[in-house]
Amino acid sequence: MKPTVLKEAELVLDEVHSFVLRISLNRAHGGKGKPRPQFHLVHVNSEFTSRMKSTEEVLDQLETQITKVLDGFELH
Numbered sequence: 001m002k003p004t005v006l007k008e009a010e011l012v013l014d015e016v017h018s019f020v021l022r023i024s025l026n027r028a029h030g031g032k033g034k035p036r037p038q039f040h041l042v043h044v045n046s047e048f049t050s051r052m053k054s055t056e057e058v059l060d061q062l063e064t065q066i067t068k069v070l071d072g073f074e075l076h
Contacts, residue, residue, distance in 0.1 A: 017043065017044075017045050017069050018043075018044040018045065019041065019042065019043055019044065019062065019065065020041070020042040020044060021039060021040070021041050021042075021058065021062075022039070022040040022042075023037055023038070023039055023040075024037070024038045024040070025037055025038075026038055036053070037053070037054075037055075038051065038052075038053065039051065039052040039053070039054075039055075039057070039058045040052075041058060041061055041062060041065075043065050048065065
């Protein structure tokens with residue numbers, strides 16, 4: 001299916017990429033201790049999902065996914 005172009009100056013609909021980051025704070029059993037973050041990153045367009053335990057992992061994975069999008073981008 002060919003993407004629909006709105007106007008020459010606007011984006012093609014397939015060129016809009018969305019990412020969702022969910023953060024859950026999980027406590028150890030019994031509800032004691034410092035909450036541990038659990039991150040869940042989703043690239044909505046490709047349905048890629050990844051679970052991580054640190055912000056560094058999230059940033060690395062987000063950079064990887066954005067690089068993949070930009071590497072596949074073709075100028076019209």
